[in-house]
Amino acid sequence: xxxxxxxxxxxxxxxxxxxxxxxxxxxxxxxxxxxxxxxxxxxxxxxxxxxxxxxxxxxxxxxxxxxxxxxxxxxxxxxxxxxxxxxxxxxxxxxxxxxxxxxxxxxxxxxxxxxxxxxxxxxxxxxxxxxxxxxxxxxxxxxxxxxxxxxxxxxxxxxxxxxxxxxxxxxxxxxxxxxxxxxxxxxxxxxxxxxxxxxxxxxxxxxxxxxxxxxxxxxxxxxxxxxxxxxxxxxxxxxxxxxxxx
Numbered sequence: 001x002x003x004x005x006x007x008x009x010x011x012x013x014x015x016x017x018x019x020x021x022x023x024x025x026x027x028x029x030x031x032x033x034x035x036x037x038x039x040x041x042x043x044x045x046x047x048x049x050x051x052x053x054x055x056x057x058x059x060x061x062x063x064x065x066x067x068x069x070x071x072x073x074x075x076x077x078x079x080x081x082x083x084x085x086x087x088x089x090x091x092x093x094x095x096x097x098x099x100x101x102x103x104x105x106x107x108x109x110x111x112x113x114x115x116x117x118x119x120x121x122x123x124x125x126x127x128x129x130x131x132x133x134x135x136x137x138x139x140x141x142x143x144x145x146x147x148x149x150x151x152x153x154x155x156x157x158x159x160x161x162x163x164x165x166x167x168x169x170x171x172x173x174x175x176x177x178x179x180x181x182x183x184x185x186x187x188x189x190x191x192x193x194x195x196x197x198x199x200x201x202x203x204x205x206x207x208x209x210x211x212x213x214x215x216x217x218x219x220x221x222x223x224x225x226x227x228x229x230x231x232x233x234x235x236x237x238x239x240x241x242x243x244x245x246x
Contacts (some may be wrong), residue, residue, distance in 0.1 A: 021169075024161075027156060048065050049064055050065060053119055054096060055117050064145045065140055074134045078104065084139050085136070085140070098140065100137075110216065113130060115131060177178055
């Protein structure tokens with residue numbers, strides 16, 4: 001029973017480790033692509049966290065939305081109603097912003113896109129700056145996971161990466177090192193017991209050898225008795241002397 005539980009536990013640990021490794025690889029890829037292109041990119045898909053309520057009720061805060069990355073070239077196929085992501089100056093910093101295209105205009109063959117958040121309370125007017133295909137980094141695919149965006153953003157920070165990825169990996173490697181050492185000790189112990197049993201088995205005599213050894217021992221004992229010299233007792237010697245004297 002203990003062996004079954006131990007085996008199940010080891011399988012569970014291995015699955016967790018594989019998942020952590022996969023997540024860590026994805027996080028590294030997203031961090032590298034985000035620095036180079038402006039948005040995280042996983043095989044053409046850009047997972048982006050919604051950080052404001054400007055798109056409610058379509059997109060909620062902390063939603064993780066999946067967008068089509070558009071950073072490889074300037075696309076010019078956007079239409080009214082498309083939800084796109086672009087860089088925008090927010091509080092003096094360039095941050096990702098996701099709004100809906102509400103108007104498309106063309107001038108000299110170049111398309112200009114007017115964007116606005118769906119939440120008319122926070123965004124009663126369209127954004128001041130018009131966007132072009134060069135400005136748009138990603139296009140929303142319509143797929144999202146609610147509520148996990150905060151965790152997704154957290155694991156991309158140094159603290160989150162350490163707590164969620166590195167620390168469990170360190171604990172796992174320590175556990176594996178202890179398990180390897182214990183297995184080596186158990187293996188050496190088993191080999192020692194096997195060697196001892198083999199030595200005992202090799203030292204044991206067969207029944208024929210035992211019988212022969214017994215016969216040889218008895219023969220030696222008999223020979224020793226046959227060759228033993230007779231010894232006169234003092235009483236016998238004294239008696240003969242007295243008889244002669246008489």
